[in-house]
Amino acid sequence: MYNKLQYISQGETIEKQLYNIHLALDAGCDWVQMRFKNQTAKDTFALAEAVKFLCEEYLANFIVNDNLYLAQQVAADGVHLGLSDMKIAEARAILGSTKIIGGTANTYEDIVNHVRNSCDYIGLGPFRFTETKEKLSPILGLSGYYDIVEKMKNNKIQIPIYAIGGITLKDISPLMETGIHGIAVSGMITISDQKEKLIQQLNEKLYANVIV
Ligand SMILES: Cc1ncc(COP(=O)(O)OP(=O)(O)O)c(N)n1
Ligand SMILES: Cc1ncsc1CCOP(=O)(O)O
Numbered sequence: 001m002y003n004k005l006q007y008i009s010q011g012e013t014i015e016k017q018l019y020n021i022h023l024a025l026d027a028g029c030d031w032v033q034m035r036f037k038n039q040t041a042k043d044t045f046a047l048a049e050a051v052k053f054l055c056e057e058y059l060a061n062f063i064v065n066d067n068l069y070l071a072q073q074v075a076a077d078g079v080h081l082g083l084s085d086m087k088i089a090e091a092r093a094i095l096g097s098t099k100i101i102g103g104t105a106n107t108y109e110d111i112v113n114h115v116r117n118s119c120d121y122i123g124l125g126p127f128r129f130t131e132t133k134e135k136l137s138p139i140l141g142l143s144g145y146y147d148i149v150e151k152m153k154n155n156k157i158q159i160p161i162y163a164i165g166g167i168t169l170k171d172i173s174p175l176m177e178t179g180i181h182g183i184a185v186s187g188m189i190t191i192s193d194q195k196e197k198l199i200q201q202l203n204e205k206l207y208a209n210v211i212v
């Protein structure tokens, strides 16, 4: 089972990215998506190598946003691909079955498509407006998650769904009640000055109904 909390990195420079990722790992995050937009190939590669090293040290999962070839080069655990990135089927053909491939969805149809193409998990959103990403797809709100998860159940579509977009602590319980698997967050963890406490609170809510 995939962990229920994915941290999406932030930072305009290699140093800021590494600082944020290091703090998130120290505070207990065990799944990092490296998201470093509009940078040179050289810097992106340098960061990816450093993040790979850090995640190995912390026994955390490491996936790369957008760039499958970079994920391959640094032997990351996988890649997250959006609706305008490389198609999931092509990515699966290149990466094989051992790597994690996540796909973005905004609708039930996106999810069905991704499942057909052997996607491993879905980042479904945005939940609400967020400044972390430009050009957002239509906002789903809580009702959007209820509707989509209901359709999945009715059609026996199974894949872990991660809510994403402007999520705060108080959103976790209502979101989990929709039947999703977990959450992917960037801002909430990056800006927190009490990350360890926050991650503990997030995990308590995310795993509240998991029987061990
Ligand atoms: C877990 C997760 N879900 C969705 C996204 C968004 O991906 P995408 O639509 O490709 O947007 P960018 O992140 O590339 O700006 C994601 N990154 N992670
Ligand atoms: C990458 C992405 N895709 C949809 S919303 C989003 C940003 C999530 O970041 P935050 O948790 O700061 O809103």
Ligand SMILES: [Mg+2]
Pocket (backbone or CB within 6 Å): 065, 066, 080, 081, 082, 083, 085
């Ligand atoms: Mg993308």
